[in-house]
Amino acid sequence: MKMKFLAITAFALFVTFSACKKTEGVVDTSPKVTILTPTVGQNFATGDTIYFTGTASDNEDLHEGKLEILLASNDSILASKNEYVHAVKSYDFDGRFFIPVASTIDAKARATYEDHDGNITVSEVRIVLKP
Numbered sequence: 440m441k442m443k444f445l446a447i448t449a450f451a452l453f454v455t456f457s458a459c460k461k462t463e464g465v466v467d468t469s470p471k472v473t474i475l476t477p478t479v480g481q482n483f484a485t486g487d488t489i490y491f492t493g494t495a496s497d498n499e500d501l502h503e504g505k506l507e508i509l510l511a512s513n514d515s516i517l518a519s520k521n522e523y524v525h526a527v528k529s530y531d532f533d534g535r536f537f538i539p540v541a542s543t544i545d546a547k548a549r550a551t552y553e554d555h556d557g558n559i560t561v562s563e564v565r566i567v568l569k570p
Contacts, residue, residue, distance in 0.1 A: 467499065467556050467558065468497065468498055468499075468558065469497070469554070469558040469559065469560045470495050470496065470497040470501060470552040470553070470554050470558060470559075470560045471494075471495070471496050471497065471560065472493065472494070472495045472550050472551075472552050472560045472561070472562040473493050473494050473495075473562065474491075474492075474493040474548065474550055474562050474563070474564050475492045475493045475494070476490050476491065476492045476493070477489060477490070477491065477548050477564060477566050478564065479564045479565060479566075480565060480566070480567065481564075481566050481567070482566070482567045482569055483538075483566060483567070483568050483569065484569050484570070485538075485539045485540055485568075485569070485570050486537075486539070487537075488535050488536070488537055489508060489535070489536040489537070489538065489548070489566070490533075490534075490535055491506050491508075491532070491533070491534035491535070491536060491548055491550070492531070492532065492533050492534075493531075493532055493550055493562075494529065494530065494531050494532070495524070495529070495530045495532060495550065495552040495560075496528060496529040496530070497528060497552075497554045497558075498528070499528075499554045499555055499556055499558075500525070500526045500527060500528060500554065500555050501524045501525075501526075501527055501528065501529075501530055501552055501553070501554055501555075502524070502525060502553050502554055502555045503521070503522065503523055503524060503525070503552070503553050504521075504522035504524055504530070504532060504550065504551060504552040504553070505519060505520070505521050505522060505549075505550070505551045505552075506519065506520045506522065506532060506534040506548075506549070506550055507519040507520075507548070507549045507550075507551070508536050508538060508546055508547075508548055508549075508566075509546060509547050509549055510544065510545075510546055511544075511545040511546055511547050511565060512545065517536075517538050517546065518536045518538055520534045520536075522552075524552070530552075532550065538568055540568045540569070540570055541570055542570060543567065543568070543569050543570070544567070544568040544569075545565065545567060546565070546566050546567070546568050547563045547564060547565050547566065548563060548564050548566055549561060549562070549563040550562050550563070
């Protein structure tokens with residue numbers, strides 16, 4: 440029983456310390472995030488689906504990302520989607536949001552991605568939500 444416990448503990452430590460590691464000889468840069476849709480100034484009426492697509496890439500492995508639709512005036516979150524993108528250098532993101540509104544709202548679509556070194560890049564476009 441004691442050997443089984445030691446084996447499980449050793450395996451857990453191995454996975455923990457080997458999962459996120461820096462690649463030797465690679466220059467540490469922030470991820471590159473490109474939003475393809477929505478486009479700047481695009482209008483969405485209640486009932487429309489906001490298609491949120493683009494790419495995130497890095498010379499190190501990406502770690503995680505988040506897609507958000509926010510109020511432009513104060514960054515209040517209207518909708519969000521977490522993206523778990525562990526251990527890939529390039530990722531095509533694809534989110535779909537439906538946000539009914541009672542009045543016209545200036546908003547923004549924001550994509551945030553982080554690599555394993557903690558470098559974070561935020562990209563956003565302004566959009567308009569209409570009733």
